[in-house]
Amino acid sequence: MWRRAAVVVEASYRQQLLAHTSIEARAILVRPEDDGALTIWVSHQAPHRLRRDVAGSFGLREEQVRVVVPDVGGAFGGKSETWPEYFAVIAAARRLGRPVRWLEDRAEALTGPPHGRGQNQRVRLAAGADGRILAYELHVDADIGGYPHTGSFVPMATSMMATGAYAIPHVHVRTRAVVTNTAPTAPYRGAGRPEAASAIERTVDLLAHRLGLDPAEARRVNFITPDAFPYDTPTGFTYDSGDYAKALDVALDELGYAGWRTEQARRAAAGEPPIGIGLCTYVERSGAGEEFGAVEACADGSFVALSGCCSTGQGHETSFPQVVAAVLGVAPERVRLVERDTAVVPRGIGSFASRSMQTGGAALHRAATKLIGAARQRIAERWAVPVADVTYEAGTLRAGERSATLADVAAHGVLRADETYAPPEAFPFGAYAAVVEVDPELGNVTVLRLVAVDDYGVEVNPLIVDGQGRGSTVQGLGQALYEDVRYDAGGLPQTRSLLDYLIPTISELPPTRFAETCTPNPNTPLGAKGAGEAGCIGAPPAIVNAVADALGLRERDTLQMPLTPYTCWSAAR
Amino acid sequence: MKPAPFEYVAARTEDDVVAALTDGHTEVLAGGQSLVLEMNYRSRRPARLVDINRVPGFDRLATGGDVLRVGPLVRHRAFEGDAVPGPLGVLLRRVVRHIAHPPIRARGTMLGSLAYAHPAAEWPAVLTALGADLELAGRDGRRTISAGDFFLGPHTTARRPGELLAEARLTLLPAGTRVGFAEHRRTHASFAQLAVLAAVTLTGGHVSAVRVGLVNAADRPVRAHHAEAALLGRPLDDAAITAAGQAAGAQDADPRDQPYAGLDYQRHAVAVLTRRALAQARDEG
The missing domain is CATH 3.30.390.50 (CO dehydrogenase flavoprotein, C-terminal domain)
Known part of the structure; x- marks a missing residue:
């Protein structure tokens, strides 16, 4: 294959170490109770798992451990773990017999665990003269730090997503999780998918450059076509649905692609600072496993929705009641969400992997549907009519002339439906396009325009989804241009404050346009796919490809994130 | 992110400040934008702070003849407007916008920046290039040193223990500069x-x-x-x-x-x- 192919491109890429940089760092308060039980308030993503881990480690029954998650100031994958620090705090509280609190400060958060990303990648890609990819090889060495933690699983996610949006007949992936003497790594927003997308998207660009193809065209000839779904990837996933060419077309249209190519040529002819245009067409994976949801009708006409998910700022309080209210045909403000307390919510997994709406929302959807069924059954029995004769609409059950509200039914006995639902994983996708200007003397990158087209399936709450798109895109910008956890040769952390570890602020935000396509998730009643990490996946390769384009680089191994002015200046020499 | 214990002296006069500094373990608190941060990191653990924020006249920013006099409590922000006449004012206005961000400029001081001598700070280079004079006040009186001789390295200056950086004097740039x-x-x-x-x-x-x-x-x-x-x-x-x-x-x-x-x-x-x-x-x- 490698010998026969018309063209073979090879490259090495670096995924730098990143910090999660949630506004609130880790925080825990442990109060020992009289009977040996524990109440734990913690800034977390997965309270039930933490309860299980704590109970198991301290010889307690699970019901003796209550985990409460108050409002959380961001998590991004760094708070789903059962960190060793928590055990130290718990042990201290038990030993002292009094509450003990630990609030991690910024210096600790930047130097201690967790870090995210951290991969060295080596790729090889074979293609025909027409740009059709014949084979792709990806080797990953992943830095999992000392005392390996959940970061150990991230490179596997990279492997599984290696081929992205493309139909590639032959794939070889080798990943190694490498124990090092730095802080342990953990999933960070995107968790393996940004790494995979970056490798394939940079390499497809390299292929286009080598063959003299437009990078949009090099992608089009290799896309998995809409009629191929469900599509089994060579790496073992089944993509549920997608229309990748459409997302790319929307992105190019929103960008004004042809116009920027004309401007690029004009600048080159006039000797003005160069601009570059970069594309990324990504596929990611969302949701995993089961989630618990329950809906209870109350006698006062209100409803309580219980979810095993755990909002860390995503606005479940708004979007989950919306799901329940839509099924029940009632006003959303009559539905109150309860989550993040193991004493009230019997079981749950939590919020990570963009799973909340896709999995937890779908569980609530089914629970609400089940609640209507249970109410109809109960009314049918009470009124002695066939269930089929009982209709439901907007909170009211009817049969013949008789009617009753769900509140009436609840007044006669608890009316609640519990549901545990495990839909298959979904594969959201999209297309990003960036235009950058590079200061030819100093290497500064200015992003002139960024377009993000995402397909999250059905959006339950577009405003919340938009927020997820914006936030993840800014973090993607951070990885592309600024962020980098550094150690010196002796292993001493060099990024101890936000003066050393630079993140984009409002002043760095480029003009950005967000757009969507909608390919419903065929596997859940809501049709929603995960929406939370897309920008971290789509933005970095688009920006890096744009800088490579601006500099006209043939070999791109020197162009590694973050694209500091020095990096760009050095690459251009 | 809390400092080690320290004593605190609120000075009312320059003599108070100089007297407090004689013990060799006291640091001057002006804007505190770098000092307090380092104390919170505990990379600096002064036994005592002498707060100069209540000393009358320390915030003087005055032009006399062709000399601009900057007191130890003149905040960065003071240079954002047109307080300094002529081309020197234009230069300082262009520079000051690059110093940190508005909340820090509202509190931090020019002389504090000089005394701190961060290698990436703008004011030290401005005063060095323009040949400003710096006046240091100590128990034995005052001495004047050229900015070019003041800076000895990163966070290292010719200021002796017990001395307060009391004034910077810049010569106004002639019209047309x-x-x-x-x-x-x-x-x-x-x-x-x-x-x-x-x-x-x-x-x-x-x-x-x-x-x-x-x-x-x-x-x-x-x-x-x-x-x-x-x-x-x-x-x-x-x-x-x-x-x-x-x-x-x-x-x-x-x-x-x-x-x-x-x-x-x-x-x-x-x-x-x-x-x-x-x-x-x-x-x-």
Whole structure:
């Protein structure tokens, strides 16, 4: 294959170490109770798992451990773990017999665990003269730090997503999780998918450059076509649905692609600072496993929705009641969400992997549907009519002339439906396009325009989804241009404050346009796919490809994130 | 993020301050924008702080004759407006916008920045290039030192234990002096990687006086004598500006290791920034 192919491109890429940089760092308060039980308030993503881990480690029954998650100031994958620090705090509280609190400060958060990303990648890609990819090889060495933690699983996610949006007949992936003497790594927003997308998207660009193809065209000839779904990837996933060419077309249209190519040529002819245009067409994976949801009708006409998910700022309080209210045909403000307390919510997994709406929302959807069924059954029995004769609409059950509200039914006995639902994983996708200007003397990158087209399936709450798109895109910008956890040769952390570890602020935000396509998730009643990490996946390769384009680089191994002015200046020499 | 225990003295007069400083374990608290941060990190653990914020007159910013006098409590923000007349005011206004961000500029002080002597700070290079005088007050009275002799290295100055940096004196730039400033940084809120300032006087179309200062281009602020020499007596044209940039990068700069900027890049960037600062002086005045 490698010998026969018309063209073979090879490259090495670096995924730098990143910090999660949630506004609130880790925080825990442990109060020992009289009977040996524990109440734990913690800034977390997965309270039930933490309860299980704590109970198991301290010889307690699970019901003796209550985990409460108050409002959380961001998590991004760094708070789903059962960190060793928590055990130290718990042990201290038990030993002292009094509450003990630990609030991690910024210096600790930047130097201690967790870090995210951290991969060295080596790729090889074979293609025909027409740009059709014949084979792709990806080797990953992943830095999992000392005392390996959940970061150990991230490179596997990279492997599984290696081929992205493309139909590639032959794939070889080798990943190694490498124990090092730095802080342990953990999933960070995107968790393996940004790494995979970056490798394939940079390499497809390299292929286009080598063959003299437009990078949009090099992608089009290799896309998995809409009629191929469900599509089994060579790496073992089944993509549920997608229309990748459409997302790319929307992105190019929103960008004004042809116009920027004309401007690029004009600048080159006039000797003005160069601009570059970069594309990324990504596929990611969302949701995993089961989630618990329950809906209870109350006698006062209100409803309580219980979810095993755990909002860390995503606005479940708004979007989950919306799901329940839509099924029940009632006003959303009559539905109150309860989550993040193991004493009230019997079981749950939590919020990570963009799973909340896709999995937890779908569980609530089914629970609400089940609640209507249970109410109809109960009314049918009470009124002695066939269930089929009982209709439901907007909170009211009817049969013949008789009617009753769900509140009436609840007044006669608890009316609640519990549901545990495990839909298959979904594969959201999209297309990003960036235009950058590079200061030819100093290497500064200015992003002139960024377009993000995402397909999250059905959006339950577009405003919340938009927020997820914006936030993840800014973090993607951070990885592309600024962020980098550094150690010196002796292993001493060099990024101890936000003066050393630079993140984009409002002043760095480029003009950005967000757009969507909608390919419903065929596997859940809501049709929603995960929406939370897309920008971290789509933005970095688009920006890096744009800088490579601006500099006209043939070999791109020197162009590694973050694209500091020095990096760009050095690459251009 | 809490400081080690320390004593606190609220001074009311300069004598209070100097008296408090004699123990050798006391630090001056002015704006506190760097000191308090370092205390919170516990990289500095002064036994005592003497707070100068209540000393009457310490916030004086006055022009007498052709001299600008800056007291120890003059905040960065004071230079954002038109308090300083003429081209010097223009230069300080252009520079001050690059110092941190508005909340820090509202609290931090020029003299605090000088005393702290952070290599990437803008004011030390400005005062060095312009040949400002610094006055130090101690138990044995006052002494004056040129800014060029004051800075000895990163966070190292000629200020002795027990001395207060009591005043900076800058000579106003004559009318017609053209000024420029160019800074290179990675994000809006980050420290300067490098910066260059220039003040040029033209007589009969030729450079008759010039000052060029480099920020973070050596272990201390630099007055770029080689760049100045490349300009003196010549018209301020592209060739002269380019030559001055090359001299600044190759001869005046003495760059040190810093993240994301190799020594070759730093010399190159000093040349580019010198050119840009001089071009701004020429084109925008």
